Amino acid sequence: MLDRLVGIFLIALARLLTGAYANWLGCKPEVCQRLYFANHSSHLDFLLLWAMLPPRLRYKTRPVAGADYWNATCLRRYIIQRVFRGVLIERGGQHAPNHNPLQPLQEALDAGDSLIIFPEGTRSLDGEIQPFKAGLYHLAQSNPQVEFVPVAMENLNRVMPKGELLPVPLVCVLSFGAPIVLGAEESKADYLARARQAIVDILPKR
Amino acid sequence: MKLIAHLPDFSAHVPAAVRETTLHLFMGIGAVLVLASLIGLILRWRLGRDNGVVANLNARVNAWWVMVAVMGVALLGGHTGVVVLFALVSFFALREFITLTHTRRGDHLALLACFFIFLPIQYLFVWQGWYAMFAIFVPVYAFLLMPCLACLGHDTTRFLERTAQTQWGLMICVYAISHVPALLLLDIPGYAERNLLLVVFLILVVQSSDVLQYIWGKLYGRRKIAPNLSPSKTVAGFIGGIASATGLGAGLWWITPFTPLQAAGMALVITLMGFAGGLVMSAIKRDRGVKDWGHMIEGHGGMLDRLDSVCFSAPMFFHMVRYFFTP
Structure with a gap:
């Protein structure tokens, strides 16, 4: 109950600051299992994407976030685990040889949840979209039943650039593109490039 | 009017001198909106749901209900309500x-x-x-x-x-x-406690001018007045809108410290400024390649799409009143 209220408060705050607006271009906000992948420029990103989903989808959709950042303090841990029911993944290299960082994501998908991921792996400094990490491809390979929806988040690098503490209120548009499907013969590099291009294509031009 | 007796708690922040007038004005605006909603319904019934212009008209009218309600709540908050x-x-x-x-x-x-x-x-x-x-x-x-x-x-x-x-x-x-x-x-002699009505006058005249320009333009508009700046403004809309809004301003002289002629003069200046402001803001939008400033207000676009005319007329109106009507 309290967790829901905190969630609603954070959503209201994010909407007041960004006047965010969802543009459903290539799909509709339907109830089905999805993996939303978006460009990443600020800590507000997944909150806003989450806020733009209608409530009936929102509580079935879990953001994927870096454990190193979100486990660092009590407040962050509370927000990511209780309010957003986030899926935390370990970033960086030092793991046991058979450790699969995608394991928690696969478990969430197997449980029927939808996910929000940022395939660049980290926040972009200048708003340019960086190359995607391979995780997206592996997830697409093992989860053909899930819709992979590209989401272009405009202006968030201006609202809260990496390294700044306070957000500047600007209007942000979140564009939801058509789901992209992994081709039978498609290589990893081709798929990742195509997924990245899908976001570039729906990013509003200024 | 007996109705006012039922609203004492709500209107505690509104100076007694303007309560009844404000209520009457809002009832008048409400009547106009009821009429507009009815016309919208009839047009939708006659021309069908797929007609884009009618759908936009209805969205605009609905947004007007909300904007009038917000303005009404702010006025109930008196001085502080309007500032906030x-x-x-x-x-x-x-x-x-x-x-x-x-x-x-x-x-x-x-x-x-x-x-x-x-x-x-x-x-x-x-x-x-x-x-x-x-x-x-x-x-x-x-x-x-x-x-x-x-x-x-x-x-x-x-x-x-x-x-x-x-x-x-x-x-x-x-x-x-x-x-x-x-x-x-503004401290206007003989107009103490009534300044809220000046706010109502300004907003009502400028916004009516926008609406009337739209109506005149849709009914009789042929030639565009500034096609490079704004594709929606027409000569008929400009002349008809400014003239009828000036008439409306003159008709509202009784809520202002002005004589009917002065009220008409004020209304003419602020509607002309509002029109010019609309062109200026439209020029900026065109240069940036967007149609609207935002999407806060369904059917209208953003806050600035609705407020562009007020931005340009409010300072002029303020200083004209201050220069001519305060000691």
């Missing part, structure tokens, strides 16, 4: 304006100051009734301090352009709009 409403309006307008400018990372601190320091302080001066500071705070203090803050970003790329755009936004969205609640500061 326009502070929020400024916030949303500035948000839309800065979104379309080419600011860079180095402007972050300067932009934070615009939203969270300059804007609240300007409205604090309005709320306090400190005229001198209200009049110079943005054009002097914010004007000089803002570029100093932008320097802290250590980025010289297009520095003058970025700074000028932000300052222009601050002048239009904060300074100009704050002249609406500033009407409450």
Whole structure:
């Protein structure tokens, strides 16, 4: 109950600051299992994407976030685990040889949840979209039943650039593109490039 | 009117001198909106749901219900209610304006100051009734301090352009709009406690002018008046809209300190300024390649799409009233 209220408060705050607006271009906000992948420029990103989903989808959709950042303090841990029911993944290299960082994501998908991921792996400094990490491809390979929806988040690098503490209120548009499907013969590099291009294509031009 | 007896608690912040007049005005506006909604229903029934113009008309009318309700709630809050409403309006307008400018990372601190320091302080001066500071705070203090803050970003790329755009936004969205609640500061002999009605007069005349220009334009508009600046403004809309809004302003003389002729003169100046303001703001939109400033208000676009005319008419109206009607 309290967790829901905190969630609603954070959503209201994010909407007041960004006047965010969802543009459903290539799909509709339907109830089905999805993996939303978006460009990443600020800590507000997944909150806003989450806020733009209608409530009936929102509580079935879990953001994927870096454990190193979100486990660092009590407040962050509370927000990511209780309010957003986030899926935390370990970033960086030092793991046991058979450790699969995608394991928690696969478990969430197997449980029927939808996910929000940022395939660049980290926040972009200048708003340019960086190359995607391979995780997206592996997830697409093992989860053909899930819709992979590209989401272009405009202006968030201006609202809260990496390294700044306070957000500047600007209007942000979140564009939801058509789901992209992994081709039978498609290589990893081709798929990742195509997924990245899908976001570039729906990013509003200024 | 007996109805007023049932509303004593709600209207406690509204000076007694204007309660009944305000209620009557809102009943009048309500009647016009009921008529507009009925016409919208009939048009939808006759022309079908797929007609884009009719759908947009209905969205606009529905948004008007909401805007009138918000304005009504603000007036119930009296002086403070009006100041808070326009502070929020400024916030949303500035948000839309800065979104379309080419600011860079180095402007972050300067932009934070615009939203969270300059804007609240300007409205604090309005709320306090400190005229001198209200009049110079943005054009002097914010004007000089803002570029100093932008320097802290250590980025010289297009520095003058970025700074000028932000300052222009601050002048239009904060300074100009704050002249609406500033009407409450004016001390007009024989008009004590009635200043809320000046706010109603300004908003009603300017917004009616926009609506009337739209109606005249849709009914008789053939030739575009400034096709490069605004594709929707026509000669018929301009002449018919300005003339009928001036007539409306003259008809509202009884809520103002003006004679009917003076009210017509005031209405003519503010509707002309409003029209010109619409062209200026439209020129900026065209240059940026967008149709609307935002999407806050269904059918209208953004806050600035609705407020562009008020931005340009409010300071003129304020100073004309101040010059001619205060000692």
